[in-house]
Amino acid sequence: xxxxxxxxNEFNSKFKNRSIIVMALILxxxxxxxxxxxxxxxxxxxxxxxxxxxxxIGKFSHGIFYTIMDRYFRNFTNEYIDTKIFAVxxxxxxxxxxxxxxxxxxxxxxxxxAYCMIIVGIxxxxxxxxxxxxxxxxVGLKPKEYSKQERKYDELKxx
Numbered sequence: 001x002x003x004x005x006x007x008x009n010e011f012n013s014k015f016k017n018r019s020i021i022v023m024a025l026i027l028x029x030x031x032x033x034x035x036x037x038x039x040x041x042x043x044x045x046x047x048x049x050x051x052x053x054x055x056x057i058g059k060f061s062h063g064i065f066y067t068i069m070d071r072y073f074r075n076f077t078n079e080y081i082d083t084k085i086f087a088v089x090x091x092x093x094x095x096x097x098x099x100x101x102x103x104x105x106x107x108x109x110x111x112x113x114a115y116c117m118i119i120v121g122i123x124x125x126x127x128x129x130x131x132x133x134x135x136x137x138x139v140g141l142k143p144k145e146y147s148k149q150e151r152k153y154d155e156l157k158x159x
Contacts, residue, residue, distance in 0.1 A: 007060075008067040017139065020072070021132040023065040028124035030054040030061075035117030072139075 012019045034054040037047040070086075077085050107116045 008064045011064050012068055012071075018132075019068050020065065021128060021135070023061045023068070024128040024131075025125065027058050027061045027065070028121050028128055030057050031117050031121030032125065033121075035114045035119075035121060038112075038114030038117065041114075 011023075015022050031054075034051045037051050037054075041047040041051065073085060073089060074082060104116065104120065107119065111119075
């Protein structure tokens with residue numbers, strides 16, 4: 001994860017406004033592939049190495065994702081509002097994590113880990129594609145293209 005966080009500037013300059021979606025898709029698609037390989041890992045033991053590599057790619061993606069996400073959250077804040085924004089963000093992330101944990105435990109009770117990875121990966125891939133389409137016209141605009149309300153706490157406005 002730390003290595004991914006160090007590489008985030010390079011990654012972000014390459015993918016620009018699509019960085020978060022690219023990271024999310026890498027993570028969800030690697031989950032699907034790991035699940036598919038997991039189905040055959042008992043018959044073909046070399047697949048276990050590929051599954052481990054896919055998990056490493058996932059952790060690398062996490063490192064980049066969270067660093068870039070925090071930078072994006074800071075873009076429209078200042079020292080007066082950022083604590084509130086990050087508190088709400090952390091509350092939301094942890095709430096969603098708890099809900100996902102409950103759903104994952106339900107799935108794991110019904111089927112094997114490999115099938116769960118495939119199902120969750122497909123669901124998240126679809127969600128990320130839809131989210132990318134929704135965000136395309138709303139995120140990554142030039143500063144003048146955002147409304148006054150969205151730029152309310154922008155530090156650049158004060159300079």
